[in-house]
Amino acid sequence: MGNMKKLIKVLQKIGLTEYEAKVYLSLLSNNVSSASVLAEKAGVPRTKIYSVLRSLSLKGWVKIYSGIPLLFRALEPREVIERIRKNYDEFLKQIVKVLDKEASEMEEKYLIKKFNVGLKPLKEEIKKAKTVWINNATKELISELQDSFREDAEVKVILFPGEGKTGKEGIEFREAGVKIVCMVKNKEVPSTSIILDEERIFTVFKDPFTDRYIVDEMLYDECIRCFLEWHSLGWMQEKT
Numbered sequence: 356m357g358n359m360k361k362l363i364k365v366l367q368k369i370g371l372t373e374y375e376a377k378v379y380l381s382l383l384s385n386n387v388s389s390a391s392v393l394a395e396k397a398g399v400p401r402t403k404i405y406s407v408l409r410s411l412s413l414k415g416w417v418k419i420y421s422g423i424p425l426l427f428r429a430l431e432p433r434e435v436i437e438r439i440r441k442n443y444d445e446f447l448k449q450i451v452k453v454l455d456k457e458a459s460e461m462e463e464k465y466l467i468k469k470f471n472v473g474l475k476p477l478k479e480e481i482k483k484a485k486t487v488w489i490n491n492a493t494k495e496l497i498s499e500l501q502d503s504f505r506e507d508a509e510v511k512v513i514l515f516p517g518e519g520k521t522g523k524e525g526i527e528f529r530e531a532g533v534k535i536v537c538m539v540k541n542k543e544v545p546s547t548s549i550i551l552d553e554e555r556i557f558t559v560f561k562d563p564f565t566d567r568y569i570v571d572e573m574l575y576d577e578c579i580r581c582f583l584e585w586h587s588l589g590w591m592q593e594k595t
Contacts, residue, residue: 359380362376362380363376363377363380366379366380369436369439370414370439371411371414371416372407372410374397374399374403374407375407375410375411375414375416377397377398377399378393378397378399378404378407378408378411378417379411379416379417379429380397381393381396381397382417382427382428382429383429383432386428387420387426387427387428388426388427388428389424389425389426389427390404390405390408390424390425390427391404391424393408393427408427415430415435415438416429416430416435417429417430418430473568473570474499474559474568474570476570477500477549477557477559477570478500478502478503479503480551480555480557481500481503481504481549481551482503482505483505483551484505484508484551484552485505485507485508485509485552486508486509486510486511486550486551486552486553487504487508487509487510487511487549487550487551488510488511488512488549488550488553489510489511489512489513489547489548489549489550490513490531490535490547490548490549490550491513491514491515491531491534491535491545491546491547491548492512492513492514492515492518492545492547493514493515493518493545493547493561494514494518494519494520494521495561496547496559496561496568497512497521497523497526498521499568501521501523501526504523504525504526506525508525510525510526510527511526511527511529512526512527512528512529513528513529513530513531514528514529514530514531515531515534515535515545515547516530516531516532516533516534518530537560539560539562539563539564540562540563540564542563544560544561544562544563545560545561546558546559546560547559547560555572556572556573557570557571557572557573558570558571558573
């Protein structure tokens with residue numbers, strides 16, 4: 356009895372219901388049988404037995420023979436499992452194709468327009484911007500950039516957790532709720548994004564070994580929307 360319960364659990368894990376598992380195992384031990392006999396031996400209600408057998412037939416576990424009454428035979432376990440394995444392999448291949456296609460599209464979405472623009476050219480672009488939104492920033496980076504902010508510019512800064520404000524007037528600050536980092540030579544460093552005039556996105560991080568800032572400009576529209584949403588969510592938090 357205990358072994359039977361284990362077999363039923365195994366069959367349920369590969370897609371059968373409890374009633375289907377009971378009926379299939381009963382058929383294996385009885386070769387060919389009628390629905391009424393199966394209902395009694397498998398312990399399945401007579402009102403359920405035909406729907407269970409039809410389901411097993413559709414799933415490829417049972418073969419139906421015409422006649423009065425209808426007779427049913429369980430297909431060999433090896434045959435059933437081999438078909439399941441092939442179907443699952445095909446399913447996985449299709450999943451891999453979909454994921455590969457999605458990964459390829461994501462790579463296209465996040466193309467870098469200009470690699471390692473540098474801090475000086477970035478500051479020149481900031482000088483032209485009427486809105487400057489900075490996410491996940493360190494105090495050190497803001498100190499480097501703050502002389503480039505126009506007096507009439509809207510400057511909103513979401514600080515990396517634990518970072519302090521600078522003394523520059525005209526800057527609104529929040530503190531990020533989570534740390535966003537990137538790995539540089541096996542070391543985690545804050546990853547900062549800078550949005551200029553709600554349409555140009557730059558990412559900035561500092562190389563911990565050379566102390567140089569690496570600045571990239573992002574291109575794809577969907578990437579820009581992603582960073583805009585990120586900034587909006589962070590800015591909705593309470594002020595620090």
